[in-house]
Amino acid sequence: MSRVTWQFFQGIGTIGGTVIRIAVDGHRLLFDMGRVFSPAVPVFDSVLAARGIRDLQRMGLAPCIPGLFEGDGTDAPAGVRTMVAISHSHLDHTGLLPYLREDIPVLLTEDTHRLLRALDEVLDGPRRNLAYQPVPCGETVSFGPMRITPVAVDHDTPGACGFFIETPELRFVYSGDLRLHGAHPERTRDFARAARAFRPDVLFIEGTRADTEDNSQTLYEAELARHAAEVMQAAEAGVYFTFYPRHPQRAEAFHEAARASGRRLLLSAPSAYLYAAFGGDLSDIAIYGGGEESWTEAARAFVTAHGFEVVRPAELRGREHAFAVELGYERFIDWIDIDAKPGGVFIHSNGSPLGPYDPAWNNMLHWLEVFGLRLALVGSTGHGARDDILSIVETIQPRVLMPIHSMNPGRIGLPTVPRILPAYGRIYTADDLTGAIPPTEEELQ
Numbered sequence: 001m002s003r004v005t006w007q008f009f010q011g012i013g014t015i016g017g018t019v020i021r022i023a024v025d026g027h028r029l030l031f032d033m034g035r036v037f038s039p040a041v042p043v044f045d046s047v048l049a050a051r052g053i054r055d056l057q058r059m060g061l062a063p064c065i066p067g068l069f070e071g072d073g074t075d076a077p078a079g080v081r082t083m084v085a086i087s088h089s090h091l092d093h094t095g096l097l098p099y100l101r102e103d104i105p106v107l108l109t110e111d112t113h114r115l116l117r118a119l120d121e122v123l124d125g126p127r128r129n130l131a132y133q134p135v136p137c138g139e140t141v142s143f144g145p146m147r148i149t150p151v152a153v154d155h156d157t158p159g160a161c162g163f164f165i166e167t168p169e170l171r172f173v174y175s176g177d178l179r180l181h182g183a184h185p186e187r188t189r190d191f192a193r194a195a196r197a198f199r200p201d202v203l204f205i206e207g208t209r210a211d212t213e214d215n216s217q218t219l220y221e222a223e224l225a226r227h228a229a230e231v232m233q234a235a236e237a238g239v240y241f242t243f244y245p246r247h248p249q250r251a252e253a254f255h256e257a258a259r260a261s262g263r264r265l266l267l268s269a270p271s272a273y274l275y276a277a278f279g280g281d282l283s284d285i286a287i288y289g290g291g292e293e294s295w296t297e298a299a300r301a302f303v304t305a306h307g308f309e310v311v312r313p314a315e316l317r318g319r320e321h322a323f324a325v326e327l328g329y330e331r332f333i334d335w336i337d338i339d340a341k342p343g344g345v346f347i348h349s350n351g352s353p354l355g356p357y358d359p360a361w362n363n364m365l366h367w368l369e370v371f372g373l374r375l376a377l378v379g380s381t382g383h384g385a386r387d388d389i390l391s392i393v394e395t396i397q398p399r400v401l402m403p404i405h406s407m408n409p410g411r412i413g414l415p416t417v418p419r420i421l422p423a424y425g426r427i428y429t430a431d432d433l434t435g436a437i438p439p440t441e442e443e444l445q
Contacts, residue, residue, distance in 0.1 A: 005429055008426075017034045032087050035095025146166065172203075200398045201399045215387075224253045237341040248271070249278065265286070276306075288327065386412070
């Protein structure tokens with residue numbers, strides 16, 4: 001039996017982009033397969049587009065792993081089998097799937113698979129004939145000497161999970177992204193309790209909000225619809241909103257808010273399609289026709305099959321007060337045709353642009369100023385605050401903690417749990433665990 005090794009290719013000192021490899025006996029498991037996002041690195045965008053995986057690799061936005069990607073001219077080492085595991089659908093965990101070789105099995109939950117397939121139909125899915133292996137949460141899959149079990153967590157997208165990974169030598173737990181203030185905190189608590197019973201040697205846990213101590217300033221998912229309704233009721237003109245399409249349940253919150261404020265919900269065709277795919281109530285919504293020319297065939301057929309009313313931008317002139325309209329950054333041009341009046345509101349709910357670090361953020365503010373629209377931030381992050389993450393670590397009690405997915409991983413840890421801060425370029429073995437020590441209180445500040 002060869003020794004188990006693990007290595008970090010992405011996801012250290014960044015938010016997302018996680019790619020970790022565990023290898024043993026000619027089998028390598030990689031999780032996740034995300035695009036790096038960091039304000040400190042160059043990016044490709046809709047203007048400066050990558051031509052293929054080699055462009056991403058050259059700019060440090062994708063790892064160079066032989067035999068993993070189509071088009072980089074490499075092959076896997078002889079006799080080595082590969083599997084990819086995906087914790088959830090967000091682009092910082094799936095953004096490299098469009099470049100993955102199609103003969104590599106991709107392990108994921110049934111809901112994540114359903115969402116990625118729906119995104120293929122109407123928006124920005126991988127759009128590749130990948131070798132998906134969807135499984136229910138809790139079902140164990142064997143991959144050579146490894147046993148991999150997806151376990152549900154609460155995050156702001158359907159099907160989110162972490163993984164329990166058992167090898168002949170060591171046990172690993174990977175948290176994926178998780179929180180305790182969402183719609184289903186019991187999933188994350190159950191995950192932590194099950195992880196403790198699993199007795200992991202290594203816990204890879206996210207630390208996105210390492211610098212946010214607690215949720216005292218956090219809007220809980222359960223409060224979002226009420227808060228959005230209050231914002232809508234206070235608007236003196238139009239109500240517009242944006243949210244992350246990979247969180248179709250967020251459409252339900254806006255549906256409730258629109259009803260409570262006496263407005264009719266207008267969703268984009270892709271968002272309505274995704275909302276319906278996860279059981280959304282379509283009874284009293286209409287479709288916003290901005291960008292209709294870019295609808296996919298599947299989106300167009302969906303709108304026709306359901307007989308939705310389509311309300312186009314010019315038809316909102318003088319009628320803004322009657323609707324709550326999903327209108328993303330890419331459709332701001334429609335305010336010219338709508339003739340949006342001052343006194344309205346634009347509700348930003350974890351959509352694009354992502355935040356002040358996004359170059360589009362300041363441009364968004366300029367557009368809102370021109371049309372006299374107030375910006376209202378009504379979102380609920382998909383990531384636990386530092387106190388929540390530490391409580392999860394306390395529950396799990398791993399032999400060694402390795403924090404990832406964080407701009408400040410040094411703040412994730414407990415003085416009672418040995419820790420190793422991951423480093424690039426290093427291949428870890430069980431020997432590295434022996435010398436691990438807990439961080440001091442000073443190191444956690």
